[in-house]
Every structure is written in C-alpha cells, then in structure tokens.
Amino acid sequence: MSDSTTAQRSAGNIDRKAYLVGSGIASLAAAAYLVKEGGLPGPNITIFEQDEGYGGSLDARGNAQDGYSMRGGRMFEEKFNCTYDLLSFIPAISDPKKSAKDELMEFHQEFFWNDRARLVAEGRIVDVANLGFSERDRLDLVNLCATPEAALGTRTIQDWFQPDFFRSNFWFIWCTTFAFEPWHSAVEFKRYCLRFTHLFSTIDTMAGIYRTQFNQYDAMVRPIVGWLKERGVIFRPRTEVTDIDVAFDGAEKRATRIRYVAEGKEGDIGLGADDLIFVTNGSMTSDTTYGSSTTAPVLETEKHGGAWKLWQRLAAKSPDFGHPAAFCSDIEKSKWESITVTAHDSTFFDLLEAFSGSEAGKGGLVTIKDSNWLLTVVLNHQPHYYEQPKDTWVWWGYGLFPDKVGNFVQKKMSDCTGREILEEILLHLRFAEKLEHIRDTSIVIPAMMPYITSQFMPRTGTDRPQVIPAGSRNLAFIGQYAEVPDDVVFTVEYSVRSAQIAVFGLLGLAREVSPFYKGQHDPRILFDALKMLHRS
Template sequence: MCPAPQLSRPHPQATPRRAYLVGTGIAALAAAAYLIKEGGLMGPNVVLFEETEHFGGSLDATGNPKDGYLMRGGRMFEENFNCTFDLLSFIPSIGDPAKSVKDELMEFHQEFSWDDKARLISGGEIVDVSDLGFTEKDRLDLVALCATPESVLGIRTIQDCFESEFFNSNFWFIWCTTFAFAPWHSAVEFKRYCLRFLHLFPTIDSMRGIYRTRFNQFDAIVRPIVAWLTMRGVRLEKGAEVTDIDVLIQHGQKTATCLRYKQGGEHRAIDLTERDLVFITNGSMTSDTSYGSMDTVPVLNRERNGSSWKLWERLASISPDFGQPAAFVSSLAKSKWESFTVTGDDSSFFDRLEAFSGSSAGHGGLITIKDSNWLLTIVLNAQPHYFEQPKNVWVWWGYGLFPDKPGNFVHKPMSECTGREVLIELLSHLRFADSIPHILDSSRVVTAMMPYITAQFMPRTGTDRPKVIPKGSRNLAFIGQFCEMPDDVVFTVEYSVRAAQTAVFTLLDVKRGVSPLYKGQRDPGILFSAWKTLHRR
C-alpha cells in the first residue's frame, strides 16, 4: 500500500496529468522537453528525479583549471541523427540564445570539420590506412553477418563471425576504437552499426562524416536543455533516489501505481493515477565510475550501487516484459574500460601532436595507437572545450579499450596505473620522450574507470532489453540505452532521444510521428560506395 502522497491529489478526472522521470540523462531530459512541447503538459507537472547532485547522466563534464577537468567520454554525431537534431532545433544554445543548439552544432561542423590524417599510428609512425586490410574471406563474412537476421545471430559474438585475421585489419582497429567495440561483444550490435553507418564507410579513415559539438556535451547540450526546462517550471530534484515503483499487473495490463524515492534521508512516495506517466532510465553505462589522479589509481567498483540498476532489477523480478539486466552486468572484464582527461598549462602537447599528425586541434579526429596493448586512443578537441575554460588552459581526452593488459612501456595494466603513468605510456608510444618531463610537470590527469561503459554491447537475446512501451503498459515506459528499439544503435545520443520520442508520443498519442530512422542500406548508391570501400587498396 502506497503511503499518503506528498502532494494533495484530487480525483484523477479533476487533476492535470503529471509525468515523473527517473534520471536526468539525455533520454529523460529529451522526454521532459517533448512532454511540454508536443504533449502539452505544464512544466510544474513534470518532475525529474536525479540521485546525484549533477544533471546530465553520462553526458558529464566537470572540473576546473587548478584541479583538472574531467570528461568520462565524448559523443559523436552525424548528419542523419534525425531525432537528436529535432530536439536540438528548439533549444537555445549556451553561447548565443538567438541560435539553436542544432544551428550552433552545424556551424561548428563547417568551421571544424574532421579530416583525420593520422587515424592509426604504430611504432611512432602514421599508418597508411588507404588499404583497410580486408581479405576476401573478411568481406564475405561481413556481408553474411549483415544479411543474417538478428533472431538467428542470437547471443553470438563478433569473434564468432570472423576469422582471427579480421581483428588485425586496419578496418577493425578504426571501427572498434571509433565505437568502442571488442571482439567479445554482440554480433547483433555490430551488425546494427554496420548498417546504420553504412554511408560513413567511404570516410571511415578520415572521419569526415563525424560531427562534434562546439563544447563538451554537458555544456553544449545538457545545460541548454536544463535551462529550457527550468524556465518552464519543470521540477528537477537532486539527491532524489527512486528506490521502487509499484506496478499493478491485472488482466494483461500493467499500471504504475506508486513511485517511491529517498531524498534528504527521508523515504517518500507519490501515489499515481492512471493518467500519470512514469519514464524509467533503466541501467547506466557510467554507473559506479571511480576516479584517479596524477598519483592515485581508480579502484574498480565491483558492486552495483547505482539506483538505475537496482531499480531495473526489482522491476525485472515482477515481469519478464521488463527485461533481464543480468545479461548486461555479468562480466565487468568485458564491459569496462578506462578514460582519462588531461588539463595542460600550456600548448606544448598540442603543438607536438599537431605537428606530428598534420592536423590542428578540432580538425584531426581520433588517433589510435595500433600497437598499444591498452589500445590507446586520443583526440584534440577545438579549444576551449569547456564553456568557461580560460584561454591559457588546454584540455584533451583519451581512453584505453583494454585496461587489464600490461603496458608496452609502463609494464603494468592501465587499471593499476596512476594518471602520471598513463601519460608516460602514451607519450612513449608517440615517441615524445624528450617532452615527457615538461608535459608531466605542466599537466593534471584525471582517470575514470567505468565498469559498465560498454555493457549495452554485451551479447543478449531479443527480450533482455524491455521495449520502450512494455506489453500491456498503460502509463510506464523505459528510456535510455537499455530499452529495445529495432535497427537503431545504442551508445549514441540518437538512441536515447529516439526512445524519448517513442515513449512520449506513444503514451500521449501524439499525432506527429517519431523522427525517421535513416536506412542507407536501401540506397543503391550507398551500397555501391560501401562495396568499393571494402575493396579499396
């Protein structure tokens, strides 16, 4: 029995509809915006619950020049992210409220489009990637994978579908570090990526089809959306952990009847009517992140403490229609990797890397060290990368896809290294040995160990992720990276915004349709260009 609600709630026919959103990641923020813009809800009737003191979920960016900045990751965009651009088209940008976030992003792409001239390096030298390294068997296997139904692929992994030589090809090194795939990840997700980004195959080495935001995604996207919602009276509750949601299952229908949460040390509950809506961000790729510094190591959190996983596990115990979270958290060794953010007091590292790569910051794209045991990848973003970043400070980012392997120069796993040691390993690979003392003295490194960062890529069945609107649901939806939608790809902002559109438009019977999903595989020109790329030498 749900305790008395905190607010007086009249008879459902006499009260306006209310919406409650669990989490403040991009999916929840987008859903809140669409509830107001398309659903007609008043801002004060929309409430978001955030268990931490920071909004934005995985689209985070914090820090300062003195202690060092931190980004757990950075998101890439491309011209066919139709849901994302629809959302950003009505949100004023942080730099110029007269422009939308979409306009700012498009203008920035024109000014700082990527043309990567050093996508892969090995032995301190740039690798010629004009030859993607495919064998004829690789090509046939790739085509066969893309033609195999997901129901047939099931829980097969990528390495189940290719010969071992495939994983030494330039294509694989580029593809896996662009999207963070490992050989043991889901063949279904790999197939979806191949089809979804087929139109980007011809520019995979230069990354010319990739778009980036002017600032990090927290400043460029989260802050503007939060400002837009706040201006309309939306309630964003910090330090509010949703602990449970009561769901009545009767005659095949599922109705959320009570939302329970903890805030300020007090347990509270909200009684829900059938008209009220609940949107749940189930699971989190950045849950339980631990951090290190120049002289400390991030200690891997092995216990799931984040409320998004706990809540999903409780709901999954009620009905199989709510998915199976265990499929995604069964092996931390296969779902974790480590990123690092470097804050420099001068441009010395930027100067060296720009001269080496042949591209200025903001134009060069990702640089992957092919012979790194950790498979290190770095990027120099256009500066400033933080909205309030001082002019005399430089910030850059990188990650290691295999943090449990011993380093090539620092002979221990990345996961056991301080930020100082991570920087030494990277600079040694780049053959910047003479610059190591100065760069170490003028830099702060913040490392981030993320246990579930690629959990959404783990092999799964077709029912392990709940549908956005579970079977029989009357007022409850799942949004974010761990809900199920056909064809589109997880680990993208686009997937989260598509889930938000789908949830809001369906539950409120909004007449406009969800933004269309681009399917380049239906375009003969795209297919031909991709085929030529597979045979490029």
C-alpha cells in the same frame, strides 16, 4: 496535426503529471517533448536524479586549477534526426538567439574532421588506404549484415569472424571509433554496420563525423536543463527511486506508486489514473571511480547505482521489463578506462598537431595500433569547456584493454596513476624529449567505468524491454537499455529516439517519431561502401 487538434490535446494534459527517473539525455528529451508536444505544464513534470548534478553520462566537471574531467565524448553525424529535432528548439549556450542545432551545424562547417593520423604504430602514421580485408572477411561482413538478428542470438563478434579480421586496419578503426571489443554482441556490430553504411566510404578520414562546439554537458545538457527550468519543470537531485509498484490486470500493466529515498529518508508518491512515469533503466557510467595524477582509480564491483538496482526490481515483476543480468553481470568484459588531461601550456597540442598534420578540432581520433592498452586520443577544439581559460588546454583519451600490461610502463593501465598513463601515451608517440615538461604541466584524471560498454554485451531479443512494454498504460523505459529496433546504442540519438517513442506513444500523439535513415537501401551508398571494402 492541426493547431486545433494540438490545442485540444494539450488542454487534455493540463492536469496530467509525469515523473522521470534519471536525468540523462533520454529523460531530459522526454521532459522537453512532454512540454512542447504534449502540452504538460512544467510544474507537473518531475525529474528524479540520484546524484547532485544532471546529464547522466553526458558529464563534464572540474576547473583549470584542479583539472577537468569527462568520462567520454559523443560523436554525431548528419542523420541523427531525433537529436537534431530536439536541439532545434533549445537555445545554444554560446548565443541564445540561435538554436543548439544551429550552433552544432555551424561549428561543423568550420571544424569538420579530416583525420590524417587515424592509426599510429611504432611512432609513425599507418597508411590506411588498405583496410586489410581478406576475401573471407568481406564475405563474413556481408553475410553478417544479411543474417536476421534472431538467428544471431547471443553470438559474439569473434564467434563470427576469423582471427585475422581482428588484425585488420578496418577493425582497429571501427572498434576504437565505437568502442567495440571482440567479445561483444554480433547483433550490435551488425546494427552499426547497417546504421552507418553511409559513413563507410569516409571511415579512414572520419569526414562524416560531427562534434558539438563544447563538451556535450555544456553544449546540450546545460541548455536543455535551462529550457526546462524556465518552464517550471521540477528537478529533484539526491533522490534515488528505489522501486515502482505495478498493478497487473490480465495483460494490462499500470504503475501505481513511486518509492524513493531522499536525504536518507524514504518517501513515496501515488500515481493518478492519467499520470505517467519514464524510467531510465541501467546506466553505462554507473559506479564510475576516479583517480588522479598520482593515484589510480579503484574498480567498483558492487552496484551502487540506482538505475541498475531499480531495473532489477522491476524485472522481477514481469519478463516484459527485460533482463538486466545480460548486461551488468560481467564487468571484466564491459569496463574500460578513460583519461582527461588538463594542460597548462600547449606543448602536447603543438606536438600532436605537427605529428598528425591536423589542428585541434579537425584531426579526429588517433589510435595507437601497437598499444597493449589500445590507446586512443583526441584533440578537441579549444576551449572544450564553456568557461575554460585561454591559457588552459584539455584533451581526452581512453584504453579499451585496461587490464593488459603497458608497452613502456610495466603495469596494467587499471593500476596506473594518471601520470603513468600519460607517460605511456607520450612514449608511444615518441614525444620523450618533452615528456617531463608535459607531465609536470598537466593534470591527469583517469576514470574507471565498470559498465561503459555493457549495452554491447551479447543478448537475446527480449533482454532489453520495449520502450512501452506490452500492455503498459503509463510506464515506459527510455535510454540505452530500452529496445529501439534497428538503431544503435551508445549514441545520443538512441536515447532521444527512445524518448520520442515513449512520449508520443503514451500520450497518444499523432506526431510521428523523427524518421530513421537507412542508407543501406540506397544503391549509391552501397556502391561506395563496396568500393571501400575492396580498396587497396
């Protein structure tokens, strides 16, 4: 697009208003592109957020005295083209003279992962040179990748593979890297296999994984929010959008009014002919509950999160708006539990660095293969919080099977206090001699997340709405529960790609969405992946 065309396009959007429901990375990215590419004035853009803070699932909170907490941490890789496009014009939190993308890339050059203890069992590092595939497993995997999504339908991973597949080293590595469980969608599993074919040859060392220098809230959300506020974008916290009126004229759909509740009072906003609305439908971290070192989190089974309730109301208006029930109706299969540990000395870091052979920030994930809870822990580069004191260390872990009884602590993980979960981890790693010291110098905050892998639930091709539904003139869906062909949910890249599709599409911009990398079409990538499949 020429400079003159861009100027004309921007001038045409001076009076246009845009509203975004939710403040997760998809909404923040959409707002940024509305300003940068669409030319909308910042004060014409409003972001509604039900909670006090911003960032959605990219959260991180707390302090050294009371304990830090974060529900999860996201991994990146070289081909996240949408994400890097966004970060390329956002100033870094560590140095505003460089971009957030530059900060991430420079950090990766020094702190790239070389995992030497990817799997652990009986207190010893497992040799993962052999991924444990049978010939049947190899054929099943190749056949899955070649089967059209429509033919797979709602089949699960365990519908496709033999039971022995789920005892292979490959499965333990793959499922804990991406948080897959056997009952999840075979379609999503296939998408991951294709999307990350180029990472297959380094699956054991995780050498292709990138991380931000700090947690993603500090490294991404704070800089983007700051950039938006500098340009006058309006943030409305503690405001829940409860419904959106939609007018239907034949196949055409137009959102006409936003209905919300703020500070207990109902309100509404009429949408003009040129106004736009972007909806984050559904939330993987909705209704999260927290425990403490001495209490267990209580599972929340009632939907209080506005993202789910709003989507349910919209879905009732048109089948083109998707079917949320496919994702949020079986909490037992979509939940798991994470912990954030704030340590006031370095004992645990020292022990795990010595055990794994890797310093913090370079070792990657450590999965305890013989854990009933299937525990995984990671030592991130310190400080992991931007203002974290030097005498404080923060690490993170999670369990995929929180309703199983522990190997050492004879309770379900979901019933355990933070200290009990920490004890289970320490005994698995054979750190018993230092157990009391580590326990007494640590604050452990568990987080129970009812919908954390709901986006992996078996689904049909119409359960997620298109980013811009058929006939929609001004309404788009963004985030993890909007349909982006080929790309993989549970990634920042997916959310940012949905934002690009929505903004560029509704504004009619000539700008192309950032290219989608398909390594499975590169013969060299395929050859390396096949070698890894047959490695023994």
